[in-house]
Amino acid sequence: MPRKLISFDWAIKKILRSKANFGILEGFLSELLFTEIRILEVLESESNQDKGFDKYNRVDIKVIDADQQIIIIEIQYLRELDYLQRILFASAKTISEHLTEGAAYAEVSKVISVNILYFDFGKGDDYIYHGTTHFIGMHNHSVLELSEDQKKLYKAEKIADIYPEYYLIEVKNFNDIAKDSLDEWVYFLKNEQIKENFTARGLRQAKETLDVLKMNERERHAYEYHQEQLHYEASMYESSYIAAKLEGKAEGKAEGKAEGKAEGKAEGILITAKNMKQAEIPVTTIAKVTGLSIAQIEVL
Structure with a gap:
């Protein structure tokens, strides 16, 4: 039987802020975002500091990757009806915090909000939802695209690439059947265990680092x-x-x-x-x- 591992919220709070353990977080984000993520540093702000009441509500970590994207990871245990507005506020606050005074709007940081939810949220039969921004024509329903000059300015291919993105992982909706490497991570988030045959990026290091038995x-x-x-x-x-x-x-x-x-x-x-x-x-x-x-x- 797989060993019991430290829960992801505790790991983020106590362990994954260390550069030596970035590989675990990089593995999770790489599987979720379907791209290679390399974390440069953990960013500190009022929203992700270790405060006494954190255990009642959420755990936050904010990192910046090699592409200068800011990624917020938030873990939520208790039901919160206005949660969608809260993650919108968090991404907007992050943008304002990291835009230098007097800088052009083209310097606005790309923000990715990853939310791991342990309560029933909304109505839907999936366990991972992805939200992006698109502009659709009201008459012919065409999708607004970036011009070539805008692509060069933003270093992006489409409008959705420059606006915040949101991922909602509804852990309780997962049926414990891991069909791919991302599912292996969701299995760990739900059960705090990693099966021997799991091969997702970051899980091998997680298995070694997050072993409860290794705690003093x-x-x-x-x-x-x-x-x-x-x-x-x-x-x-x-x-x-x-x-x-x-x-x-x-x-x-x-x-x-x-x-x-x-x-x-x-x-x-x-x-x-x-x-x-x-x-x-x-x-x-x-x-x-x-x-x-x-x-x-x-x-x-």
């Missing part, structure tokens, strides 16, 4: 606590979400009017916030999830 006792205790917290918080969040949804729905149905539905929904949100507060989830995280103000949450 202090590291292993910290890792086990991290895993327990993730399970507990996910369970509490899902329970609160379902309870709030049911109670809000029941309240609205009893009223039989739009006003009753609105009150039920509001009550459900308060229940969610109260349960999350009892689970000692930070007030700032509760506010982000529920839309309530910090003042409203503190009086619950």
